[in-house]
C-alpha cells in the first residue's frame with residue numbers, strides 16, 4: 001500500500017523555515033497536486049518525501065513504514081524534476097535503463113522494460129539520441145519514462161510541464177491524467193499553476209510561506225477557500241477581494257467599503273458576519289459572481305469600466321470600484337467600453353466572507 | 365588540436381577590405397611564430413650535430429652531417445650516460461604521475477565540497493587554498509626542508525610528490541569547483557532516486573560530466589611536476605633519485621661543452637609534456653573557458 | 660541542526676597537505692626572521708634578536724645589495740609582465756581569427772609555456788652563447804655587428820637578455836588566458852559595430868577591450884606573481900651574475916640562505932616578500948570575487 005503520510009514535517013535553513021509543520025495524508029492511488037506561489041516550499045516538501053533533504057522535524061510514512069532515515073534509493077519512489085535532470089552524457093536508452101541497472105535487474109529484462117516504456121510514451125525512435133538532441137516535450141517524456149520504467153510505489157513530479165509551450169502543456173496534461181488512471185499510481189504533483197492542479201488532481205494541497213493552507217478536492221478548494229490566500233490564489237482570473245466594514249442598523253447588516261459602495265447582506269451572510277472577530281470583513285467574489293445591473297436594482301454599486309478583455313466566449317471587464325480594481329465577466333455580445341459608468345450587483349449566493357483580521361473564512 | 369573553437373567564421377570572410385590591421389596582424393603572426401619556433405628549431409638542429417660541428421665558428425645553420433648520436437647515447441642503457449638519463453626520466457615519470465593521480469584524488473572531493481556544501485569557514489578556506497601560489501617557492505625551501513626532515517622524507521621522491529601536490533591543487537580545486545557549480549544538483553538527486561548511493565551518483569553521473577575539468581587539471585599538475593626544478597634540486601641528493609630537470613643541470617656541469625648532448629636531453633624531456641599538452645589542450649582551454657572564465 | 664562534520668572530510672586531505680606544505684613553513688619563516696640561529700641547519704637553539712635581521716637587510720650590511728636587487732626585481736617584473744601581456748594579447752587577437760591551420764599555430768605558440776624552465780633556460784643560454792650563439796651568428800651574417808655580443812656576461816645586457824627569454828616562455832600563458840576571455844565577447848556586439856562602420860581599431864577598443872577588463876586584471880596579476888617568483892630562468896642562465904647585475908629577490912634569498920647559510924636574514928627577506936605578495940594576493944582575491952569577474956587562478 002502506498003499511502004503517504006506527512007506528520008508535522010518541518011525543514012529549516014538557518015532562520016528560513018522552508019516547510020512549516022505540514023501534515024497531510026495522500027491515499028493510495030491518489031493524484032495530489034501541491035500548489036502555491038514561488039518559494040512557498042513545494043520543491044522542498046517533495047525533496048523531503050524523496051529523502052533528498054534531511055527533515056528538521058516531523059515524520060514521513062509510506063504505508064505504515066516510517067521512512068525518515070531511509071535513503072532515497074530505498075524509498076521506492078520515482079521523481080520527475082522540473083528541469084528533467086536527464087543524464088546529459090547518456091543516451092535516452094541508457095537514461096531509461098539506469099534506474100534498472102542500479103537495482104541490478106537482469107540485462108534482458110532491462111531491455112524489455114526500456115522498450116515497453118518507450119512504446120508507452122512513443123519515444124521508441126529517440127532511444128539512441130542524447131538529451132540535448134531532444135525537444136522540450138521529448139525530454140519531458142523521457143523524464144517521465146525514467147520514472148515509469150520501474151514500478152515505484154509513489155511518483156513525485158516537480159512542475160514537469162512548466163517548461164513546455166502552451167499547446168504541448170495541454171496535451172501532456174491530458175496524457176498525464178490518462179497515465180494516472182491507467183496505472184492507478186500514487187502521484188504527488190508540484191505546480192505553481194493552479195489551473196493544472198484543478199484540472200488534474202483528485203486533491204490539491206495549497207501552500208504558502210511554508211504552511212499548508214488547505215488540503216481538499218479541487219472543487220472544494222475552489223468553492224470554499226479557507227482563507228483569503230487560497231481564495232486569491234485558486235481560480236483564474238483571481239477572486240476579487242474587497243475590504244469592507246460591517247455595520248448593523250435596523251436589523252440589516254450592511255457592508256460598506258468607505259470609498260463609494262455599500263450593500264445590505266441577506267440573513268445567511270449576516271449571521272456569518274456576526275461570527276467575525278472584528279467588524280472588518282474581506283468580501284470575496286469570483287468574476288461570475290458580479291452582475292451588471294441597472295442603477296435601480298437592490299444593492300447596486302456604481303463602478304467605472306477601466307478596460308475590456310474579450311477572450312472569445314467570455315469577456316472580462318476590469319472596473320474601478322471605489323479605490324479597488326475588480327474583474328467580472330459578461331457575455332461576448334457585451335458593448336461595454338472603457339470609461340462607461342455602470343452599476344454592479346454582488347451575487348450573495350456566491351459571496352465569500354473572510355474575517356478581516358485573521359483572513360480566515362467565516363464559517364457557514 | 366584546435367584550441368578554442370569559437371563560432372565566429374563570419375567576420376573573417378565578410379571583411380573583404382584588407383585594412384592596415386589585417387595585414388599588420390598577419391605580419392605580427394609571422395614574426396611571433398619565428399620568435400616562438402627559432403629557439404626550439406635551433407635546439408633540435410644543435411642536437412643532431414656532432415660536438416665539433418656545434419662549436420664551429422661561424423655556426424653551421426644546418427648540420428652538414430646530421431647524426432642521432434646524442435640521442436643514441438642518451439637513450440641507450442648500455443652506457444653510463446644513457447643509464448643515468450633513462451633513470452632520471454623514469455623518476456620524473458613516477459613523481460609526476462603520482463603527483464597527478466594524488467592531486468586528482470584530493471582535488472576532486474575538495475572541489476566538490478566547496479561547490480556543494482555550505483559549511484562554516486567555506487569561503488575563507490577556499491581563498492586560502494587559492495593564494496597558495498602567491499608565495500615564491502624559494503621562501504618555502506628551507507622550512508619545507510625542515511618539515512621533510514621531520515617526516516623523514518628527505519632524499520625521497522615522496523618529498524617532491526607532497527610538495528608538487530600543492531602546486532597543482534589550487535588550480536585544480538578552482539577549475540573543478542567551476543565545473544561542479546555548473547552541474548545541476550538535480551542530476552545527483554535523480555541518480556539517488558534511481559537507486560544510486562551518494563557515492564555511486566558521484567562516480568557514475570557527476571565524475572563523467574566533469575571529465576574535461578579533471579583531464580585539464582591533471583595535465584596541468586603533470587606538467588608542473590615534470591618541469592619543477594628548485595625543490596628537486598634541493599631535496600634530492602642521490603644521483604640515482606634525481607628527476608630529469610636536475611639531471612639536465614648535472615649533465616651541463618659535467619660536460620660543459622657538449623651542447624648537442626644537452627640540447628638532445630632538453631629535447632627528449634620536452635617531448636612528453638609537449639605531446640601530452642598538444643593532444644589534450646582542447647580540454648585545457650575548454651576547462652579554462654567553461655569552468656573559470658565564464659563563471 | 661545541520662551537521663557539517665561530514666563535509667569537512669571531503670576537504671580534509673587537501674587541507675592537511677596545504678597545512679604541512681604551506682602553513683607550517685610560513686609560521687616557521689616568520690618566527691625565524693626574529694631569531695639568530697647561528698650557522699647550522701639546527702633550529703632548536705635560537706636567540707631572539709627582534710628586528711635585527713630586518714635592520715641588517717634594509718639598512719645594515721646587506722642593504723646596498725638589497726636595494727640594488729630590489730631595483731633589478733622591479734625591472735625584471737615590470738618588463739617581463741608588460742612584454743608577456745602585450746605579446747600574449749597580440750597573439751590572442753591574431754590566432755582568434757579564422758584561418759586554415761589555426762589549431763596548429765595555436766599549438767606551436769603554446770609550446771614554450773609547456774616545456775620545462777630548465778630546458779628553456781639552457782636553450783636560451785645556447786642561443787646567447789658568446790662564441791657559438793645563434794643570435795650573434797645571425798647578426799654577424801647580416802653584417803649588423805662585427806664582434807660577437809656577450810649577452811649574459813655584460814652587466815648592461817644581461818637583464819634585457821633574460822627578460823626576452825622569460826617573455827618567450829610566458830607570453831603563451833597570457834595568450835591562453837586572453838583567448839578564453841575573448842570567448843566571452845558577444846559576437847552580436849562585434850557585428851553591430853561592424854554594421855555601424857566602426858574600424859578594426861575602434862571595434863577592438865570599444866567592443867572587445869571592455870570585455871577583457873577582468874581577465875586582463877587577473878592575467879596581469881598572475882604574471883606579476885609568476886615573475887616575482889620565477890627562479891629557474893635566472894638561476895640557470897646567470898645565477899644572478901655578473902656582479903649581481905641580474906640578481907632578483909628570489910635568487911638572492913636562495914643565495915643568502917644556501918650559499919651563505921644565513922637562514923635568519925633570508926627569513927626576514929622572505930617575510931618582506933610575503934608582505935608584497937599579500938598585497939598582490941588581496942587584489943587577486945578581490946579581482947576573483949568581483950561580481951561579474953572572470954574566474955581563474957594561479
Ligand SMILES: Nc1ncnc2c1ncn2[C@@H]1O[C@H](COP(=O)(O)OP(=O)(O)OP(=O)(O)O)[C@@H](O)[C@H]1O
Pocket residue numbers: 013016017018036037038039040041042043044045192
Ligand atoms: N538550500 C537552501 N538554503 C536556504 N534556503 C533555501 C534553500 N533551499 C530552499 N530555500 C528556501 O526555502 C523556501 C522554499 O523553497 P522551495 O524551493 O521549496 O520553493 P518552491 O515552492 O519549490 O518554489 P518554486 O515554485 O520557485 O520552485 C524558499 O524561500 C527558498 O528560498
Ligand SMILES: [Mg+2]
Pocket residue numbers: 042043044082158
Ligand atoms: Mg520548486
